[in-house]
Amino acid sequence: MGYTIKEGDYEQYGVQMKNGGVIFTFEAEKEDECAVLLYDKEHKVTDEVTVPDRYCRGAIRSICIEGLRTLHLKYNYKINGQVVIDPYANRIVGRERWNDSNRAKVSWQICGGCGAGKFDWQEDIFPEIPRREMVMYKVNVRGFSMDAGIRGSKRGTFAAFRDKIAYLKELGITTVEFMPVYEFEEKELPKPKKLPEYLKWQAKEGDMITPEEPKTSDKVNFWGYVPGNYFAVKASYAWGADAALEWKELVRELHANGMECVMEMYFTGNENQNMILDALRYWVREYHVDGFHLLGERLPITQIAQDAWLRRTKIFYTGYEAMLLERKCSYPHLFVYSDEYLYPVRAMLNHMNGSIEAFACQQRKQHKYHGFVNYIADNNGFTLHDLFCYVEKHNQANGEDNCDGNNWNLSSNYGAEGRCMRRMVRQIRERQMRNAIAILMLGQGVPLLFEGDEQGNSQEGNNNAYCQDNRIGWVNWKKGSAYAWLTDFVRDMIAFRKAHPVLAAEEPKTLNDAGHKGFPDLSYHGENAWISALTRERQSVGMMYCGAYVKRWDGTPDDDIYVGYNFHTSIERFALPKISGKRRWHLCMDTARGTQPFLPKEELVAEAQIAVKGQSVVILVGK
8 A cells, every 4th residue: 555655743752643644753763774564453564664764853763654544553663674563652452352372373463553542531630649648559450350259351450440449449548559551461472592593403304303482381470560561551451442541531530539540660671761751751641640659770760750740740669869858849749669667567566576666667757758658568478368377488389489479578377377267376367467457557658558458368378479360369359258357447447547647747756845745746655654765675665646746637636646566475564644634545446356446435544554465556545
């Protein structure tokens, strides 16, 4: 088919429809031999349109092909004889079905397409939830709903997740973090093996040995931490034919419910840094994304943190430069996202030579100009349930001889590895799950839950379920009925956190009475009140938050809050400081009280001390 060509406008990378033609703009040197390949429905090349070398500005090539339309467009570039997928393609054609073995017929060929069309955002508003109110929840779109009792092709899709937004909102979640939802190759494709010319195989009659053909692995990369197509929505996550549309509908629905959308973005370190910045801007502009959790090496984090387009986009990352975190700003949007919180908390919970001082520091960790994300369980490790059921990882199903995954888990099984019906074992495991949730929600940083942890979800001891696209890696919603008490407790703890902003104050605690409120903003207590030293041998601490330092949403001072953490196995007595006026301490939550730790009616504590059972957490409110 003949087309008329002319020089493109170089305005933006990728494909755009303009003035009756389609403009292709991509990176290549003037000396490179370039062409645009056009494909038919069977992924066969129908046209090869050469890009003249004069169509070049710097190292950018741009060509306009008139008479072409973006509808059903399938294209790639050919640069110096090599077929190259457009890194800026906003749609990928060829991966519409998840783990589709039929793609072998076309040698796993994929093409660029044009997918992001017009969309009615209906006056959509970015929620911009203050970090003091944030509660995060991390999900894998496919794993979240594959075992949720949904029938047919809706399982594992954006549409299935939308059906669960009301559940997450009712739980108290404000910010959903999605593991990769951009296009990536989930199949482990065979790598072609090429011999040098002088070693080329010469077949002879009677040969008993022939070269081994590369085989396709049955393993599926379930999580997506592989090189991606960073401008395209993952087609196999769509229920229908338009993944971009369904992703926009999902984001719009989250915003309508006052919730934020954060995308996890993994980069290998080999990407063009300008392209990384362009991709982040694109998702904010085109899909109204609220934030990014950035993973990978050699990222242009300084440019990202200072970019005007991303100035009100939340950026979650591990290795910021100090000067970025100390910068004064009217809207703090940088968050340190690391496992720094996880290890000290696990060490205390499971008696792994933990430090009460390190624990207390993590509970009050905060900064005026940036935030911290706290989590005890994540996809890179045991689920919350398995953290208290397994000492060893059980990753044999991954096919790597149990050599993959983290060996440093600070976990415990409390007497039996894995499933156990003994009452005492079950009770201590359940109490430890309550303790973990209470600790997480009482920390000053932003708490993050991993999908299914509020329902006691288990991965059967697998702490690296990256390839488990099955019941190991999926959230088991049926099990949730047996752990309804845990879901209720998570909901209650989130509600308590939100009702008492002194716990999540955005200002760091000073551990003194700088505001002349009568008490320090935060103080430590033990068997005696007002202890100053958190020595290493201590395994318990009482933390008192002075409510006068933080106002509620109605402008009134918050209540005084006292939290007793007892990591000993035996009862410890905690001194309760005398509070001003006629106010008294009232016990409202005790994780040692079985599956209903929040008391139906708060109990007045008349004595100057309270006895706290071993391995439990209590909360008292001054009223």
